[in-house]
Amino acid sequence: MHLTLKIWRQKEPGDTGAFETYSxxxxxxDMSFLEMLxxxxxxxxxxxxxxxxxxxxxREGICGTCSLVINGVPHGGQKGTTACQLHxxxxxxxxxxxxxxxxxxxxxxxxxxxxxxxxxxxxxxSGGFVSVSTGGAPDANCLPVPKEDADLAMDAAQxxxxxxxxxxxxxxxxxxxxxxxxxxxxxxxxxxxxxxxxVLNMVKTMxxxxxxACTVTGSCExxxxxxxxxxxxxxxxxxYGLALIKGRS
Amino acid sequence: MKLDSKIPSGPLxxxxxxxxFEMKLVNxxxxxxxxxxxxxxxxxxxxxxxxxxxxxYQVACFCFQDSPRRAHSIAAQGGINAAKNYRNDGDSVxxxxxxxxxxxxxxxxxxxxxxxxxxxVQIIDQCVAQGVPFARExxxxxxxxxxxxxxxxxxxxxxxxxxxxxxxxxxxxLSRQIGLGTVKMFPRTEMLELVLVDGAAKGIVVxxxxxxxxxxxxxxxxxxxTGGYGNVFYLSTNxxxxxxxATFRAYKKGAAFANPSFTQIHPTCIPVSGDHQSKLTLxxxxxxxxxxxxxxxxxTESSKPASSVADADRDYFLERKYPSFGNLAPRxxxxxxxxEVCDEGRGVGPGGLGVxxxxxxxxxxxxxxxxxxxxxxxxxxxxxxxGENAYRQPMRIYPAVHYTMGGLWxxxxxxxxxxxxxxxxxxxxxDHGANRLGASALMQGLADGYFVLPYTLSHYFASxxxxxxxxxxxxxxxAEEEARARLKRLLSSSGKRTPRSFHRELGQLIxxxxxxxxxxxxxxxxxxxxxxxxxxxWKTVAVTGGVEGFNxxxxxxxxxADFMEFxxxxxxxxxxxxxxxxxxxxxxxxxxxxxxxNDEQFAHVAAWxxxxxxxxxxxxxxxxxxxxxxxxxxxxx
Numbered sequence: 001m002h003l004t005l006k007i008w009r010q011k012e013p014g015d016t017g018a019f020e021t022y023s024x025x026x027x028x029x030d031m032s033f034l035e036m037l038x039x040x041x042x043x044x045x046x047x048x049x050x051x052x053x054x055x056x057x058x059r060e061g062i063c064g065t066c067s068l069v070i071n072g073v074p075h076g077g078q079k080g081t082t083a084c085q086l087h088x089x090x091x092x093x094x095x096x097x098x099x100x101x102x103x104x105x106x107x108x109x110x111x112x113x114x115x116x117x118x119x120x121x122x123x124x125x126s127g128g129f130v131s132v133s134t135g136g137a138p139d140a141n142c143l144p145v146p147k148e149d150a151d152l153a154m155d156a157a158q159x160x161x162x163x164x165x166x167x168x169x170x171x172x173x174x175x176x177x178x179x180x181x182x183x184x185x186x187x188x189x190x191x192x193x194x195x196x197x198x199v200l201n202m203v204k205t206m207x208x209x210x211x212x213a214c215t216v217t218g219s220c221e222x223x224x225x226x227x228x229x230x231x232x233x234x235x236x237x238x239x240y241g242l243a244l245i246k247g248r249s
Numbered sequence: 250m251k252l253d254s255k256i257p258s259g260p261l262x263x264x265x266x267x268x269x270f271e272m273k274l275v276n277x278x279x280x281x282x283x284x285x286x287x288x289x290x291x292x293x294x295x296x297x298x299x300x301x302x303x304x305x306y307q308v309a310c311f312c313f314q315d316s317p318r319r320a321h322s323i324a325a326q327g328g329i330n331a332a333k334n335y336r337n338d339g340d341s342v343x344x345x346x347x348x349x350x351x352x353x354x355x356x357x358x359x360x361x362x363x364x365x366x367x368x369x370v371q372i373i374d375q376c377v378a379q380g381v382p383f384a385r386e387x388x389x390x391x392x393x394x395x396x397x398x399x400x401x402x403x404x405x406x407x408x409x410x411x412x413x414x415x416x417x418x419x420x421x422x423l424s425r426q427i428g429l430g431t432v433k434m435f436p437r438t439e440m441l442e443l444v445l446v447d448g449a450a451k452g453i454v455v456x457x458x459x460x461x462x463x464x465x466x467x468x469x470x471x472x473x474x475t476g477g478y479g480n481v482f483y484l485s486t487n488x489x490x491x492x493x494x495a496t497f498r499a500y501k502k503g504a505a506f507a508n509p510s511f512t513q514i515h516p517t518c519i520p521v522s523g524d525h526q527s528k529l530t531l532x533x534x535x536x537x538x539x540x541x542x543x544x545x546x547x548x549t550e551s552s553k554p555a556s557s558v559a560d561a562d563r564d565y566f567l568e569r570k571y572p573s574f575g576n577l578a579p580r581x582x583x584x585x586x587x588x589e590v591c592d593e594g595r596g597v598g599p600g601g602l603g604v605x606x607x608x609x610x611x612x613x614x615x616x617x618x619x620x621x622x623x624x625x626x627x628x629x630x631x632x633x634x635x636g637e638n639a640y641r642q643p644m645r646i647y648p649a650v651h652y653t654m655g656g657l658w659x660x661x662x663x664x665x666x667x668x669x670x671x672x673x674x675x676x677x678x679x680d681h682g683a684n685r686l687g688a689s690a691l692m693q694g695l696a697d698g699y700f701v702l703p704y705t706l707s708h709y710f711a712s713x714x715x716x717x718x719x720x721x722x723x724x725x726x727x728a729e730e731e732a733r734a735r736l737k738r739l740l741s742s743s744g745k746r747t748p749r750s751f752h753r754e755l756g757q758l759i760x761x762x763x764x765x766x767x768x769x770x771x772x773x774x775x776x777x778x779x780x781x782x783x784x785x786x787w788k789t790v791a792v793t794g795g796v797e798g799f800n801x802x803x804x805x806x807x808x809x810a811d812f813m814e815f816x817x818x819x820x821x822x823x824x825x826x827x828x829x830x831x832x833x834x835x836x837x838x839x840x841x842x843x844x845x846x847n848d849e850q851f852a853h854v855a856a857w858x859x860x861x862x863x864x865x866x867x868x869x870x871x872x873x874x875x876x877x878x879x880x881x882x883x884x885x886x
Contacts, residue, residue: 030522038527045747045791053801057488059528062413063319085633110459111799121316125428129421130380134300134699137378144389154382158410161318191380
């Protein structure tokens with residue numbers, strides 16, 4: 001396959017950055033999208049040029065490291081798929097493809113296609129956990145969890161924290177990510193105790209980090225590689241409202 | 250070098266409990282005077298860092314990923330074992346212990362494995378308390394399933410994403426401590442050197458991967474939780490960033506490297522599709538609960554579509570050869586059986602390197618919906634990678650490098666032979682022997698981090714006063730200079746070949762000669778070739794950019810440089826071990842295609858000591874003494 005790649009190049013966080021165009025003849029339909037970039041980088045290195053910096057690690061769609069906006073869509077638009085699991089058989093010979101980093105103020109560009117997502121970590125650090133210390137936990141079966149609740153919690157828990165939801169949102173809202181975390185823990189009896197405090201603290205941190213408000217356009221849900229539904233945002237809003245009414249913090 | 254395993258005395262079942270009482274404690278007010286450096290934030294590293302901080306120690310945790318939540322433990326799919334016996338199917342701590350020792354082909358330390366089985370019960374309790382959404386039965390109790398090498402259902406799971414959920418549990422526990430200020434987290438930071446002061450581990454030298462700065466950190470102890478080195482093969486199921494650098498640097502500072510040739514090959518990976526491939530993807534072992542493995546009886550039929558091979562013409566080779574374990578035969582055995590049928594020319598798919606994993610019977614029996622519920626995400630992943638629908642035609646699978654049982658040598662306290670250097674999880678050599686059973690990697694990572702290290706590290710601190718050198722100490726300066734010099738050297742070569750092309754060639758060499766089957770001839774050839782390749786690497790590797798700033802090519806080149814040296818140690822270990830056991834299969838030592846152990850000469854851990862540049866490393870042996878079980882020939886028939 002012969003592809004033309006328009007790739008965002010940016011030396012460092014403060015740099016202006018610009019698109020550069022690469023003619024890329026060495027592509028094969030069985031390649032993953034990232035393998036195609038590997039091949040391009042091999043060539044650039046041998047030509048003595050700076051290879052394109054991009055993040056990836058597990059390359060099996062679970063670690064959430066990869067963060068490419070492909071033709072304007074985070075992760076490239078194949079439903080329920082991360083960029084690392086997108087394969088070139090989804091493209092046509094002769095295609096021109098634009099590749100950019102996540103665009104959102106709370107995710108500053110580190111270099112080229114890599115962004116800094118530590119804001120997500122700080123949100124989790126402010127309450128995305130169950131306050132249990134090691135040792136002395138009761139027997140795992142002493143507190144039954146209805147299967148429906150466990151399954152729904154798992155639906156939320158499978159969020160990989162990639163940040164595509166933020167990148168797709170016109171307001172750079174992190175509501176889908178935060179609501180997934182809040183729903184996962186809030187649905188389980190182990191996480192219920194801290195439910196009010198958790199939602200208040202996490203939402204506060206989310207706002208402080210500069211993520212915008214949710215206007216329910218659903219663009220986050222559309223690009224989420226784990227297909228986390230908007231209903232979790234509704235759940236979070238309800239939890240937040242109740243916690244505010246109870247006045248706990 | 251003296252390898253004192255420090256196994257406590259007394260009956261096996263009481264060793265750990267008694268030892269916990271015998272170990273010294275640190276008073277809570279004194280704990281905050283100790284600094285611990287934890288390198289790695291996977292299951293072992295995150296659980297260790299969180300637990301040590303909960304206890305009151307000052308912890309700094311480092312990872313090369315952009316967030317600790319991305320450590321490769323997150324990719325484990327299938328499950329975690331625990332001897333809960335919730336199913337009343339005959340499980341017990343002793344049986345989990347026995348299955349694990351036998352699974353490892355009697356090359357693991359009895360006392361460690363027993364402790365692992367004991368602690369397994371607590372791990373599930375801990376994870377459930379953290380809110381890990383394990384699969385549940387309708388009544389609300391925990392569900393379990395079976396895994397290879399076991400005839401029980403003792404594996405707890407969270408869909409096909411168990412590693413992810415357990416890691417998130419540990420990451421959340423770690424995040425809680427970071428939020429409280431008891432753990433300082435350093436993401437995008439890679440360890441490049443270990444620093445010893447007066448013979449004890451007192452610090453590390455790291456490179457900040459964003460600005461390129463080389464810096465030192467000092468502590469009262471160093472914990473390495475840096476995972477396995479399977480990426481020496483280039484193609485493996487590991488994340489592309491997994492590497493041997495931290496453990497290999499520690500080896501060069503005097504830490505013994507144990508059983509480096511013990512690699513686990515996983516039988517159910519998606520076959521390689523071309524030269525461009527950057528990694529292999531695992532299909533969870535849990536698929537073998539319902540999938541049947543087969544190839545055509547005659548090689549003339551191997552290029553036909555699966556549906557046109559009549560049932561009578563199919564060879565369900567695992568069920569045929571291992572009737573009592575069938576498709577759930579352990580990984581090493583199932584992998585070799587697959588290689589054997591492919592070597593006979595009966596393999597399917599491009600290049601004949603594949604066998605079928607067929608769900609047609611299960612779909613007929615249970616319906617497609619049930620199969621989708623159990624394994625849907627895996628089927629989706631398979632389709633994304635291969636473009637094939639496994640509900641309609643059988644999956645094609647082939648063995649691939651998955652886990653490394655070798656690692657830095659540690660004693661019962663998980664301390665290496667360097668005082669103050671602790672090694673946990675896949676980075677150490679302990680607990681799995683020559684082969685790892687499914688669903689026990691997660692178990693060991695968490696056991697080490699939550700329930701073993703916090704006790705044994707406290708014991709070390711109780712016997713050693715807080716004594717942290719300043720990072721201006723000459724040893725730190727020396728180590729920083731070494732790290733900087735290596736980075737500069739990588740940037741100064743003539744630039745004809747990329748780090749990746751060297752990595753690929755090294756990997757192919759190791760796969761061919763130190764992979765699923767090893768021979769004296771092949772290993773000798775590899776040992777001849779590796780130094781040549783290494784020389785070529787240092788002369789002609791092309792690395793762009795500079796030491797400063799974000800430079801992924803430099804990162805990769807540094808890791809490949811360490812693989813280049815490590816590969817030699819690995820082949821040397823494989824060549825010296827004149828027997829077959831678990832994942833180590835020497836073609837000279839077999840009986841009807843099965844491993845033939847040599848217990849008289851090799852019932853030991855081989856621990857290699859670095860002897861200096863250009864010198865052959867020295868092999869030490871820690872004898873494995875079995876007090877409570879009899880070493881038996883391993884049979885799954």
